[in-house]
Amino acid sequence: MANLCLRLRGAQHAALSTSESPIPRENDGGEGGRRGPGVNFGYENDFSSHFQLKKKKLGRGAFGYTYKAIGLRGELKNQFVDVNIIPKTKIITPFDFKYVQREVNILGGLSAHQNQIQFHKAFEDEEYVFIVMEYCKGGGLWESIHSRGGRYKEEDAKRVIVQILNFAAHIHLQGVVHRDLKPENILFAKESEDATVKVIGFGLSDYIQPGKRLNAYAGTSPYIAPEVLDESYGVSADMWSIGVITFILLSGTFPFGGHSIFDSILHSEPNFQGEAWSTISNKGKDFVLKLLIKDHRRRMTAAEALSDPWLRSQKPDIPLDISIYKLLNSYMLNKPLRRATIRALSMALIPTRRQLTYLNAQFQLLKPTNGYVSIDNFGMALMKYMSDAMWKAKVLDIIHQMPKEEIIMDFEEFCAAAISPLLLKAIGNQDYIVTEAYKHHFEQWNRVITVEDISEEQNLETSVWKWVRSDGKLSLFGYKKILQNTSPYLL
Structure with a gap:
């Protein structure tokens, strides 16, 4: 077990220092102690009037050091905080500047979450950047x-x-x-x-x-x-x-x-x-x-x-999954026959994937009305989590890309949209699953269809006569071919 501990504490994972050393001064970073020329982030410059640093260094990061501090005024008065102190001598390249700026922007732009470190504020002076965050006394x-x-x-x-x-x-x-x-x-x-x-x-x-x-x-x-x-x-x-x-x-x-x-x-x-x-x-x-x-x-x-x-x-709560939106868009781009084949596939896949709990949670998070969800449900579910980060990432664009007039679906079709056909690739008994899916398709959605219908919907120029049974309905072979055209990674 001792060897395991040593392996875990390798060179890439050095132990944190707990010495009483002072805040790093100017020659502590950069080549030869050079200071990044003209580095200015536009943050407030009165850190010392808001917080008093403790001498004990808590840790060391990619660019700077973490210290404990106590608030002197405002909402954080008499409360402990962690302060990441970055010497500007370390900020030399454009990457260095972007690294520091990105951390502040993203931390400040995300909405609050219990498992995300709480960001309070960023300060700077001529020598340092101070990133003030929630105090964590439990270690790493x-x-x-x-x-x-x-x-x-x-x-x-x-x-x-x-x-x-x-x-x-x-x-x-x-x-x-x-x-x-x-x-x-x-x-x-x-x-x-x-x-x-x-x-x-x-x-x-x-x-x-x-x-x-x-x-x-x-x-x-x-x-x-x-x-x-x-x-x-x-x-x-x-x-x-x-x-x-x-x-x-x-x-x-x-x-x-x-x-x-x-x-x-x-x-x-x-x-x-x-x-x-x-x-x-x-x-x-x-x-x-x-x-x-x-x-x-x-x-x-x-x-x-x-x-x-x-x-x-x-017993974890299952949160809204952004991938549901992406899969829905992909599903809605399919033509009716392809959608029918995918719906049948989802009916065969769900028991195999044990995903009913996940899918039901996603459906309920969309707040269905009388058992159905529409474009409005998808939009309102996302707006609940709106933040600056979502605006910068243009997350709401995924709603604008959806074919608004067609999204009225019950739980069964939602499952079809939310289960990627790629999941078949991870299942060993593909032939059995596809055969079961075809049975669902034949029982619920199969109808008399012409070779011309298939050729037009599938955008095929070659003959597709093998895809149709003698009674004019889609054959198992045709069902498999449609799944392949939906996702070329199958079968």
Whole structure:
């Protein structure tokens, strides 16, 4: 176990300093102590009139140091806060400037959440930037892992993961990708077993607009998702990082490593052969695998993960999932016959995916009227979470893109829209599922159809006579071909 602890406290994860050293002075950063020329963020410059710093240094981040302080006036009078102090000697390149500015802007732009560090205000003077945040006296997750002998008990890990997932669902709904989720960026509000988790470290975070992908390499190497290495990614990259964190909590080791960690991330699979995994439930291993799946399209979202059987004992609330909006748009772009085939597929898939809890939660969050949801339901559900971050990420554009006149759906059709056909790829018995789906289709939506009908709807010029049975109804072969045209990754 001692070796596990040492491995977890590697060079990339240095222990936090608790010395009584003074605030870093001018020669503490930059090459040769150079100060970033003309650095000015436009923040207020009267920090010392609002807060009094304590001498004890709490930690060290990418650019600066964290100190404890006490409020001198206003709402924070006599209250403790954490202050991230960044020497301007560290802010030399445009990237450095953007890193600091982004952390303040995104922290200030997100709506409040119990698992997100509370941002109070930013100040600056000629030498420093002061980012004032909520005081967390419970320490960090990395230190907590070490204090427990290198790993968490399974139930204790669940309590932490549920809170990280709640945080991820919250920022993803608002169009923000964290891009640096790791134990060092996870704190505890107080010193207790049931302490609230607080996520920090927004310097690499960014906005992501509906339908867009990010392409800038960002993150900490052991936690980076495969698609980040390919420089095309979205919010699912955070879910991969949460999978790595879960793996570490349960086993005390990293899922990917070796001389070439990036090669391992791209091509290796997580190994559950270690001694620690012998005590972990199959549901726990399955949960990790559903986050560390290399195809980001098949990876669980935060809301889906919260509905996973492994976390059922925690009884988590399931938040609104932004992916529902994206899937709905994709579904509504299909023509009637394709929609009918997808609806039949969803009826066969739902029992297999055990997703009824998740889907019902999403449907109810839209506040259906007499059992139906419309474009207004989708719009009002999003507006409930409106923030500056959502405006900057243009999240509401996803509503404007929806075909307004066609969105009147009951729960059954909602399920069809919300279940991606890509899920079939993760199921071993595809042929059985598709055959069952065809039975649903034949019983409920099949009708006499001509070859010309299919050719026109599917935009095909070649003969599709094999798609139609002798009685003029869609054949099983035709049903499979329509599913393939809906998603070429199937079958």
